[in-house]
Amino acid sequence: MSTETTSASNQAPAQSFEFQAEIKQLLDIVIHSLYTEKEIFLRELVSNASDATEKLRHLQLTEKAAHDPERALEITVTPDEKAKTLVIEDAGLGMTGEELVKFLGTIAHSGSKNFLKALQEGGQKNSNLIGQFGVGFYAAFMVAKKVEVFSRSWQPEAPAHVWTSEGAGTYTLAPAPEHTARGTKIVLHLKDDAEDFSKKWRVEEILKKYSAFVSFPIKLEGEQVNKVQALWLRSKSEIKDEEYTEFYKFQAHAYDDPRLRLHFSADAPLQIASLLFVPKENPEKFGMQRAEPAVALYCRKVLIDARPKDLLPEWLRFLKGVVDSEDLPLNISRETMQDKALLEKIGKTVTSRFLKFLADEAKSRPEGYDEFFKEFGIFLKEGAALDWTHKDALTKLLRFESTFTEAGKTTSLADYVTRLKEGQTEIYYLVGPSRAAIESGPYLEGMKARGLEVLFCTEAVDEYVMNNVREFDGKKLVAADSPDAKLPEAPKPPAAEGDLTDEQVKDLATWLKETLGERVTEVKASDRLVDSPALAISADRMMTPQMRRMMKALKKDAPDEPVKVSLELNPRHAVIKRLHSIRGSDTDRATLVAEQILDNALIAAGLFEDPSKMVARLYKLLEQA
Ligand code: ADP
Ligand code: MG
Secondary structure (H helix, E strand, O other), X not given: OEEEEEOOOOOXXXXXXXXXXXXXXXXXXXXXXXXXXXXXHHHHHXXXXXXXXXXXXXHHHHOOOOOOOOOXXXXXXXXXXXXXXXXXXXXXXXXXXXHHHHHHHOOOOOOHHHHHHHHHHHOOOHHHHHHHHOOXXXXXXXXXXEEEEEEEOOOOOOOOEEEEEOOOOEEEEEEOOOOOOOEEEEEEEEOHHHHHHHOHHHHHHHHHHHOOOOOXXXXXXXXXXXXXXXXXXXXXXXXXXXXXXXXXXXHOOOXXXXXXXXXXXXXXXXXXXXXXXXXXXXXXXXXXXXXXXXXXXXXXXXXXXXXXXXXXXXXXXXXXXEEEEOOOOOOOOHHHHHOHHHHHHHHHHHHHHHHHHHHHHHHHOHHHHHHHHHHHHHHHHHHHHHOOOOHHHHHHHOOEEEOOOOOOOOEOHHHHHHOOOOOOOEEEEEEOOOHHHHHHOOHHHHHHHOOOOEEEEOOOOHHHHHHHHOEEOOEEEEEOOOOOOOOOOOOOOOOOOOOOOHHHHHHHHHHHHHHHHHHEEEEEEOOOOOOOOEEEEEOOOOOOHHHHHHHHHHOOOOOOOOOOEEEEEXXXXXXXXXXXXXXXXXXXXXXXHHHHHHHHHHHHHOOOOOOHHHHHHHHHHHHHO
């Protein structure tokens, strides 16, 4: 619908039109939303300018000469503080009068369609949707009370027009013969509360944030704002290491050199190009703040979200870089990218690729991988424990020191499995503050005697991780000091003089249980011991020393629950034999020794808590010595 009026600025006739109903609805939301990130209007207009320029470049390759062939393919942004305007000009393919009406007056050709759809589905959250989706060209009305679009199509004979609107339901179209340059010039007459966008520093800030990698030069007062290339879209073979490093520093605001990088693209199931970096250091080391997701999401070089929360799993929060997906056909706009399911799909693909990359690194550059693991293994452990989607791949990437590795060297679970003893169905580990601490405890003796390998779990999270991962390659992960460990028969040492008979051991155990009372749930002969007289096993399998410490920290003022353990004896040990021999004749001393054996076992188990009685007892024992 149109009516003839007379334009005030020139005497040529201007036609007046009404926006399509959907556009009216859209404008209403855009204008009245209190959305804070109004700045995205510039991202939208610059990406339109870039799209139009890209299309022109294509045309120039395939079609006859376009109008104004010498014109440089760049985008100019001109803020004018005095006039309170912002002008965005491109040398793209431009629009004819008809196209102006069709593209800017109806919804059919706009990505804004998706916005309206999401709005209908999403209900209330209008204002947020704008920021997420962008609303294409109409975002201009968030900041402008009047928008003029001057456009001259690439088609040689097409006259130029100016499209004008105040966003209130109508727009006009008039000839604009003075606009002779090919392309589109958008003049925003800024609203009073949007005057900031006529300031150079503000405009520069926004351009650098969202449009840093746009393919064509963006010029602001003669200076190019976007100087770094979108490396992720270039072919790997053309890119030098220094370029990657420079890009990393720029994009991630980093000062170090990256430790690892992965540059890949995929076509199926989704079209993705990605450039990922692992920094030199773990950003959460030394109790620093929890890292925020930092892999930015782009669509065709235009920033969608610098810190997307739903793209990658949380345990990948140490990664830097870019994921770009132009999965959608060109005429559908990038707004749809914010579709959550799609984001998840992209994230899954990227995560799988990254995990495969790590597996390859571990194979081809094991030393580099070990260093990476030392710094970032904690994130992989978190993932293995919590991320069911990627658990298997992550578990394969874990590394531990073990009784079969030198100090400082590690093994994978897969390698552990290749060394299983005949009949071994479990993977054993021991938790402790350090390798040395675990090695000096009694729990390794029986494992060593059986030739079983034990992993050293020395990081605070390890116990939690092992409990969550539970098994690998069909083998259960079992703590070697847990009552659950099903150890195969140990080779019997040769009988020696003075060995206790089974009957004597049983009597001694019964006596010990009576003597130690509440503190032990059970006393029995052990097959885990070689060099130590006794060991303690937490009676409650969940209440490991680590768990106990944590519980204590949580309920500081609650009275201590007494530790309850099952005590296992080494009947061949001299101390035990001696205890047996004095138990009848020197009950007092035997009682002291029994209590001391229990305390020693508790110390080794990390369960010993009250030294006051022990000191007095030790003096008594020394007196008698
Ligand atoms: P989208 O970019 O998602 O298609 P927009 O609302 O941003 O939606 O733009 C609507 C349409 O207007 C575009 O598809 C394009 O055809 C046209 N258009 C917008 N800006 C320009 C421009 N600077 N040059 C040429 N055409 C443009
Ligand atoms: Mg657009």
